[in-house]
Amino acid sequence: MLKNKLKIAIAGIGTVGSGLLDLLKKYKDQNIEVSAIASRKHTKLKGKYFKNTTFFKDAKYLLDFNDYDVLVELIGGDSGIAKLIVIDALNKKKNVVTANKALVSRYWNDFQKLTTINNCKIKFEAAVAGGIPIIKVIDEFLLSNKIKRIYGILNGTSNYILSEMLSSNKEFNKILSDAKKLGYAESDPTFDIDGTDASHKLSILSSIAFGCDVQKIKNEGIQNINLLDLKIADTLGYKIKLLGLTEFDNNNLKCFVYPCLLSKDSFIAKIDGVYNGIVVESDFCKKSCFVGEGAGAYPTATSVLSDIIDLSQRNLDNSRKKNLSKYKIVNLDDRLGCYYLRFSTDDKSGVISGIANEFKKFNISMKSMLQKDTGKVNSAEATIVITTHTCLEKNMMKALSKINNLSFIRQKTVYLRIENFK
Numbered sequence: 001m002l003k004n005k006l007k008i009a010i011a012g013i014g015t016v017g018s019g020l021l022d023l024l025k026k027y028k029d030q031n032i033e034v035s036a037i038a039s040r041k042h043t044k045l046k047g048k049y050f051k052n053t054t055f056f057k058d059a060k061y062l063l064d065f066n067d068y069d070v071l072v073e074l075i076g077g078d079s080g081i082a083k084l085i086v087i088d089a090l091n092k093k094k095n096v097v098t099a100n101k102a103l104v105s106r107y108w109n110d111f112q113k114l115t116t117i118n119n120c121k122i123k124f125e126a127a128v129a130g131g132i133p134i135i136k137v138i139d140e141f142l143l144s145n146k147i148k149r150i151y152g153i154l155n156g157t158s159n160y161i162l163s164e165m166l167s168s169n170k171e172f173n174k175i176l177s178d179a180k181k182l183g184y185a186e187s188d189p190t191f192d193i194d195g196t197d198a199s200h201k202l203s204i205l206s207s208i209a210f211g212c213d214v215q216k217i218k219n220e221g222i223q224n225i226n227l228l229d230l231k232i233a234d235t236l237g238y239k240i241k242l243l244g245l246t247e248f249d250n251n252n253l254k255c256f257v258y259p260c261l262l263s264k265d266s267f268i269a270k271i272d273g274v275y276n277g278i279v280v281e282s283d284f285c286k287k288s289c290f291v292g293e294g295a296g297a298y299p300t301a302t303s304v305l306s307d308i309i310d311l312s313q314r315n316l317d318n319s320r321k322k323n324l325s326k327y328k329i330v331n332l333d334d335r336l337g338c339y340y341l342r343f344s345t346d347d348k349s350g351v352i353s354g355i356a357n358e359f360k361k362f363n364i365s366m367k368s369m370l371q372k373d374t375g376k377v378n379s380a381e382a383t384i385v386i387t388t389h390t391c392l393e394k395n396m397m398k399a400l401s402k403i404n405n406l407s408f409i410r411q412k413t414v415y416l417r418i419e420n421f422k
C-alpha cells in the first residue's frame with residue numbers, strides 16, 4: 001500500500017459512474033480512496049468503502065472542494081458543468097480522468113496547455129472504444145513506432161444496426177427502434193448514427209497518434225443506408241461498415257468518418273454487432289488489430305479505473321502529445337479510391353452508354369456491373385450496380401451530379417466508397 005492514498009472525486013453516477021463504483025468495491029484497491037462523490041441521485045451511498053466520502057448533490061460544489069488528487073468526470077457533454085470542473089481541477093494542479101470524448105476532442109489543445117503549465121495529467125482511456133485499451137497502445141506500447149494510419153469501427157450502435165439489418169433482413173428504422181428497446185441505442189441516438197460520436201473518437205486518436213488537434217472531421221453517418229445496398233454488397237463480397245480513418249503522411253492528414261464497403265475478408269468487416277474494432281499500422285509493429293466492447297458500464301468503467309490505477313502507481317509522460325505537429329488536412333474531394341454505385345433507371349437501351357459517357361468525361365472506369373432484377377412483373381424500372389476502379393472523389397461527385405440529371409434516372413443514385421483493407 002502507498003504511504004499516501006490516491007484520493008479521487010467522482011462526478012456523475014450514471015451508467016459509467018455506477019459501473020465504476022461496482023468495480024472499485026470489487027477490486028478493493030487499498031491505494032485508492034473515494035474522497036467525494038457528486039451525484040444528483042445518489043446523495044449517500046452506504047458501505048465501508050464510502051466511510052471517508054463527502055457527498056455533494058451537484059458537481060458544481062466540487063469547484064469549492066480541494067481534498068482530492070484526481071477528478072473523475074463522468075457527467076458528459078462538451079460544455080456546462082463537465083467542462084467547468086475539468087478546467088477547475090487542472091487549474092488546481094489536480095489530475096483528471098474522464099470518459100468524455102466530446103469534451104476531450106473539443107478542448108484537446110486547451111487541456112494540453114493546462115496540463116503542461118500546471119504539471120498535471122488528463123487521462124481518457126474510456127473516451128475511445130470503451131473496452132479496448134487503444135489509448136495505452138498508442139501512447140505507451142507503440143511510442144517507439146511511427147504510426148502511419150489508424151482505422152476501424154468506433155461506434156458499436158451503428159455497427160449493431162448495420163449487422164442486424166443484414167442478418168434479420170429488416171430496414172434501418174425497424175432495427176433502430178429494436179436497438180433502443182434492447183439498450184444498444186440511446187433514446188436520442190443522433191450522434192451514434194450520424195457519425196459525430198465516431199468523429200470525436202477519431203479526433204482524439206489523431207491527436208495522440210500524430211499530434212494533430214483536428215476539430216472538424218468530415219463525417220457521414222449510416223442513416224441513409226438501405227437494406228438493398230447491404231444485400232447487394234454482400235453478394236459482391238463486401239460488408240458495409242461505418243469506418244473511421246486517420247492517416248498522416250508528409251504533413252497531410254486524412255481524417256474521415258463514412259460508411260463504406262469493405263471486403264468480407266478484411267479484419268474490420270468481420271467485426272459485427274456492438275463490437276468495436278481498430279487497426280493501427282505502424283513502421284515496426286506493422287499491423288496491430290484490436291476488438292472489444294466499445295461501450296457499456298463495465299467495459300468503460302474498466303478503462304476509467306485503469307487510468308486511475310496508472311495515476312496511483314506511475315508517473316508517465318508522453319512526448320508525442322507535447323509536440324504538436326503541423327499538418328494540412330486532406331479534403332474528402334481529394335480522396336482516391338473505388339466506389340459502389342446503385343442506379344435506379346428506366347429499363348431501356350442507352351442507359352449504360354449514357355452512364356459510361358459521363359464516366360469517360362470524368363476519367364472514371366468501371367470495374368464490375370450487374371443488373372438486379374427488381375422483382376416486379378413488367379417493370380419498366382431497372383436497378384444497375386456498378387463498382388469502379390480508383391478515381392478522384394471530386395470527379396465522381398461531378399459525374400454523379402450530371403448522371404442524376406439524365407432523363408432515364410428515376411431516383412438519386414446511391415454511392416458508397418469501397419476501402420481495400422486486407
Ligand SMILES: NC(=O)c1ccc[n+]([C@@H]2O[C@H](COP(=O)([O-])OP(=O)(O)OC[C@H]3O[C@@H](n4cnc5c(N)ncnc54)[C@H](OP(=O)(O)O)[C@@H]3O)[C@@H](O)[C@H]2O)c1
Nearest residue numbers: 012013014015016040058059074075076099100295296300
Ligand atoms: N455509457 C457508455 O457506455 C459510455 C461509453 C464510453 C464513454 N462514455 C462517456 O461517459 C460519460 C458518462 O456517460 P454515461 O453513459 O454514464 O452517462 P449518464 O448515464 O447520462 O450519466 C451521467 C450522470 O451525470 C449526472 N449529472 C449530470 N449533471 C450533473 C451535475 N450537475 N452534478 C452531478 N451529476 C450530474 C446525471 O444525473 P441525472 O441522471 O440526474 O441527469 C447522470 O447520472 C459521457 O461523457 C459519455 O460520452 C459512456
